[in-house]
Amino acid sequence: MVEPGQPWWRHVRWLWLSLMSFVALMLLIAYQTRWVYPEIHAYFSQSGNLTGQQLATRARDYLQQGLDLLLQAPDDADIRQQAHFQIKLAYSLFDIGLYRREYDCTLPSLAVIDELLVRLEGDEPVTATHLRQNVLAPMRCLTRIEMHQLDRRSAVTAEFVDKTRRHQGQVLAGSLVIFVLGLGFWLMHELQRRRAARSAKESLEWMSRALRDPLTGVGNRSALHDDVVAKHGRQMGLLLVDIDYFKQYNDSLGHPDGDRLLRRLVELIQQAMGQGVQLYRLGGDEFAVLFECQEDRSLDDSCRNLVESLRAAALPHPSHPHSTYVTFSVGAARFKADHAGYERGYAAADVALYEVKEKGRDGWQVAALDSREMAG
Amino acid sequence: MFQSGRDVYGRALAVLLGVLLLAPAVQANPDSLLLHDGEREIELSIESLRERADVEFRFFEPYLSEEVSIRGLVFRDLLVEHFGRVPPQLHFEAWDDYDVTLSDWDDPNWILVTHQDDEPISLRQRGPVRLVERDYGSRDPANLRNFNDWVWMIRSIEAVW
Numbered sequence: 362m363v364e365p366g367q368p369w370w371r372h373v374r375w376l377w378l379s380l381m382s383f384v385a386l387m388l389l390i391a392y393q394t395r396w397v398y399p400e401i402h403a404y405f406s407q408s409g410n411l412t413g414q415q416l417a418t419r420a421r422d423y424l425q426q427g428l429d430l431l432l433q434a435p436d437d438a439d440i441r442q443q444a445h446f447q448i449k450l451a452y453s454l455f456d457i458g459l460y461r462r463e464y465d466c467t468l469p470s471l472a473v474i475d476e477l478l479v480r481l482e483g484d485e486p487v488t489a490t491h492l493r494q495n496v497l498a499p500m501r502c503l504t505r506i507e508m509h510q511l512d513r514r515s516a517v518t519a520e521f522v523d524k525t526r527r528h529q530g531q532v533l534a535g536s537l538v539i540f541v542l543g544l545g546f547w548l549m550h551e552l553q554r555r556r557a558a559r560s561a562k563e564s565l566e567w568m569s570r571a572l573r574d575p576l577t578g579v580g581n582r583s584a585l586h587d588d589v590v591a592k593h594g595r596q597m598g599l600l601l602v603d604i605d606y607f608k609q610y611n612d613s614l615g616h617p618d619g620d621r622l623l624r625r626l627v628e629l630i631q632q633a634m635g636q637g638v639q640l641y642r643l644g645g646d647e648f649a650v651l652f653e654c655q656e657d658r659s660l661d662d663s664c665r666n667l668v669e670s671l672r673a674a675a676l677p678h679p680s681h682p683h684s685t686y687v688t689f690s691v692g693a694a695r696f697k698a699d700h701a702g703y704e705r706g707y708a709a710a711d712v713a714l715y716e717v718k719e720k721g722r723d724g725w726q727v728a729a730l731d732s733r734e735m736a737g
Numbered sequence: 738m739f740q741s742g743r744d745v746y747g748r749a750l751a752v753l754l755g756v757l758l759l760a761p762a763v764q765a766n767p768d769s770l771l772l773h774d775g776e777r778e779i780e781l782s783i784e785s786l787r788e789r790a791d792v793e794f795r796f797f798e799p800y801l802s803e804e805v806s807i808r809g810l811v812f813r814d815l816l817v818e819h820f821g822r823v824p825p826q827l828h829f830e831a832w833d834d835y836d837v838t839l840s841d842w843d844d845p846n847w848i849l850v851t852h853q854d855d856e857p858i859s860l861r862q863r864g865p866v867r868l869v870e871r872d873y874g875s876r877d878p879a880n881l882r883n884f885n886d887w888v889w890m891i892r893s894i895e896a897v898w
């Protein structure tokens with residue numbers, strides 16, 4: 362069904378149309394070979410054999426042979442019998458409906474031949490004069506028929522050749538049209554396929570963008586949630602990192618410098634935590650670090666290492682009330698990666714972060730969750 | 738009319754040659770049909786075939802361009818009777834020296850014609866026996882090339898296995 366606003370050609374199965382075109386082309390070629398060439402065979406295969414000869418030609422030959430015999434020995438009984446046989450064959454090949462209908466000399470000629478046969482059967486004398494006076498007419502008639510039939514055959518052959526040439530031209534043109542249509546349909550299919558691939562790629566890019574923070578390039582809160590779901594059942598560590606007095610930083614240095622600080626912080630966290638961790642910006646100056654973590658000690662080490670690395674970076678903070686450098690507060694918790702475990706772990710890390718801030722910031726704390734709380 | 742001795746000898750020689758050339762055709766008996774199956778030869782009299790002719794119909798005869806009454810035998814039955822079964826091919830020889838080998842004879846549509854318009858056919862009617870298709874379908878009777886398989890003046894039939 363065509364949806365409103367969608368052009369109809371978006372819904373055509375171009376590949377099928379293309380395949381059908383090429384199948385049609387093959388069928389056309391098969392038709393040409395299977396059915397048209399036998400017709401050519403029927404026209405031209407009879408040359409060189411008896412059925413390829415005109416009946417009039419064969420009749421004239423037999424009549425000629427009979428007359429030759431009679432002219433040589435008209436009174437010899439054997440010769441007369443042989444001549445009678447030849448002339449009967451001539452009569453049978455001459456007595457054709459087509460000749461009777463189309464050539465007015467046929468019936469008189471057949472009558473003359475019939476009279477000659479009767480004479481031969483009745484042992485009546487057949488003289489050379491009688492033969493010359495009566496039998497030359499059938500010979501002329503048969504020759505006339507031959508010539509006319511040859512002309513007609515030539516005309517029919519020429520017409521057939523013309524028809525075949527026209528037919529072949531039509532078949533060639535049809536083949537070209539079908540071929541071009543097939544190519545066109547295939548091209549449309551290719552365009553449709555590329556359009557679909559491009560659309561899919563764009564969708565994936567948009568989906569990817571939807572999960573990323575445009576300022577720092579790291580994942581956002583949705584990505585954090587998706588990654589936790591992907592790690593279902595595993596023991597995870599979650600660090601929530603907050604820049605202390607970031608608002609004052611922005612107020613004193615401006616938002617562009619604040620943005621640069623955020624990007625720098627991402628680099629520092631990634632360097633400090635190494636491979637196998639995922640970094641997310643949850644909003645404003647709050648980041649999260651997610652990694653697989655089997656025990657609290659490992660989580661402590663990660664927090665310590667992170668805070669010390671950030672302190673070592675000694676990023677200037679001109680409006681910090683207690684320091685000349687940027688400081689960070691980190692709250693951490695371990696949890697089992699499922700929906701309830703994540704919510705609990707996230708809340709615990711947030712509480713730990715709050716407690717660090719309550720205690721004056723620039724520090725870290727790991728939430729103390731027992732194994733039952735972690736398992737949910 | 739004066740004729741030289743050379744003319745007389747030449748004429749005699751020509752007659753002799755003619756007799757020798759035409760001898761096979763004249764020696765054969767147009768009143769019989771020969772069937773060959775390997776070494777076996779069966780001679781069927783045309784008269785017996787005429788007597789046995791039991792199929793009658795009217796149809797438009799393309800070579801005569803008119804409707805005629807035909808009587809004859811179902812050719813396939815004759816083949817089975819004398820060859821045991823229908824041979825895959827048959828080699829025909831005709832009285833007009835036409836010879837041809839054709840296949841696909843296991844078809845009751847082929848009739849061996851012995852009579853036309855209630856008269857026995859002879860060489861003058863392209864007999865003494867000839868083959869026709871009782872029903873030639875949609876083939877154009879005006880184009881006689883459509884009927885090249887209709888063998889006339891049949892003298893002998895040889896089974897080709």
